Amino acid sequence: MSAVHETDVAIIGAGPVGLFAVFECGMLGMRCHVVDALDTTGGQCAALYPEKPIYDIPGYPRIDAAELIVRLEEQIAPFKPACHLGRQVEKLTPQGERWLVETADGTRIDARAVIVAAGVGAFGPNRPPLPGIAAYEGRSVFYLVKRREDFRGKRVVVAGGGDSAVDWALSLADVAAHLYLVHRRGKFRAAPESVARLEALAASGAVEMVVPYQLAGLEGAAGQLEAVIVSTLDGQTRRLDADVLLPFFGLAMNLGPIAKWGLDHDRSHILVDPASCASSAAGVFAIGDIAHYPGKLKLILTGFAEAAMAAHAIYPLLHPGQALHFEYSTTKGVPGL
Numbered sequence: 001m002s003a004v005h006e007t008d009v010a011i012i013g014a015g016p017v018g019l020f021a022v023f024e025c026g027m028l029g030m031r032c033h034v035v036d037a038l039d040t041t042g043g044q045c046a047a048l049y050p051e052k053p054i055y056d057i058p059g060y061p062r063i064d065a066a067e068l069i070v071r072l073e074e075q076i077a078p079f080k081p082a083c084h085l086g087r088q089v090e091k092l093t094p095q096g097e098r099w100l101v102e103t104a105d106g107t108r109i110d111a112r113a114v115i116v117a118a119g120v121g122a123f124g125p126n127r128p129p130l131p132g133i134a135a136y137e138g139r140s141v142f143y144l145v146k147r148r149e150d151f152r153g154k155r156v157v158v159a160g161g162g163d164s165a166v167d168w169a170l171s172l173a174d175v176a177a178h179l180y181l182v183h184r185r186g187k188f189r190a191a192p193e194s195v196a197r198l199e200a201l202a203a204s205g206a207v208e209m210v211v212p213y214q215l216a217g218l219e220g221a222a223g224q225l226e227a228v229i230v231s232t233l234d235g236q237t238r239r240l241d242a243d244v245l246l247p248f249f250g251l252a253m254n255l256g257p258i259a260k261w262g263l264d265h266d267r268s269h270i271l272v273d274p275a276s277c278a279s280s281a282a283g284v285f286a287i288g289d290i291a292h293y294p295g296k297l298k299l300i301l302t303g304f305a306e307a308a309m310a311a312h313a314i315y316p317l318l319h320p321g322q323a324l325h326f327e328y329s330t331t332k333g334v335p336g337l
């Protein structure tokens, strides 16, 4: 069995909020280990929309999601967090006043406090139930767009009726050789300005609207699509010649192993005290998308503030009886800068 890493705070989830928690803990002199099931840091920002601009990060009128993660990495670098990527945390077990965090591959972290910043949990796309789709996934069926350029000159089928489907249809229309948008209804659940832009592109012929159709089958060989079959509810079918299918049917939210850790939770959130982000278990905190309390706003900036609150609530656990002297970063600076 591998050695146990000892630390002050174990952070489960290296999304934007988990990363910022390293900063807030670091500013109070607390060392962190961070674990994420994905191979990269950045959570949803890196995995789902790296090239999309975010407009509501204070101080950045516009910043691409991937760039935000680069900036957060830079901001936490002085605190030298240990990152364990590509490892899903399976177990969280109390050990007296401390906690043992264990991953599926046997990594063990012993910490005084735990911050669960696990976003939507074990997130994955809602996959369309098409026979044989697994053989195409990662080769010509993708659930996210990492680089628009990968689709240049391709015949692309985007499927779905929400913001992601509409936004990616708009974004890829000028790189794809042909872009179809398949939706089972004529009405889209997306921002009105985006729908208006989509209608304009459809009128100009840059996007072919395939409505009201739904995905019915795939044709191709060795993982490479040749066509996507779509059908109406009354059974009329069409064959769309295509190289790539991008289904955007939302994220499946599932707490995964977290549901078994004995923390008060509803179906997909951990319930916390909004003043401290403390969960129902002493020493375990939850922040970011996974944390819930009345009035919660699921925004990155909310998660950043929750990281600060959790860090301040954790400090007395590591320094019992010692008053925390509140200081601004302008007063104390950042170690090593």
Ligand SMILES: Cc1cc2nc3c(=O)[nH]c(=O)nc-3n(C[C@H](O)[C@H](O)[C@H](O)COP(=O)(O)OP(=O)(O)OC[C@H]3O[C@@H](n4cnc5c(N)ncnc54)[C@H](O)[C@@H]3O)c2cc1C
Pocket: 012, 013, 014, 015, 016, 017, 018, 035, 036, 037, 038, 042, 043, 044, 045, 048, 049, 053, 054, 055, 056, 087, 088, 089, 090, 117, 118, 119, 120, 121, 122, 123, 164, 256, 257, 258, 287, 288, 289, 290, 298, 299, 300, 301, 303
């Ligand atoms: C298309 C899109 C656009 C968005 N636009 C905006 C926007 O403009 N502004 C805004 O504020 N927000 C936006 N959001 C929401 C924003 O991305 C989330 O609020 C944010 O990512 C939450 O951060 P987080 O760190 O809490 O969780 P996440 O980013 O979800 O990261 C959680 C991490 O925890 C990991 N994890 C989960 N379970 C485990 C486990 N058991 N073991 C190990 N690791 C685990 C996951 O792999 C993941 O990497 C958008 C979201 C989407 C999908």
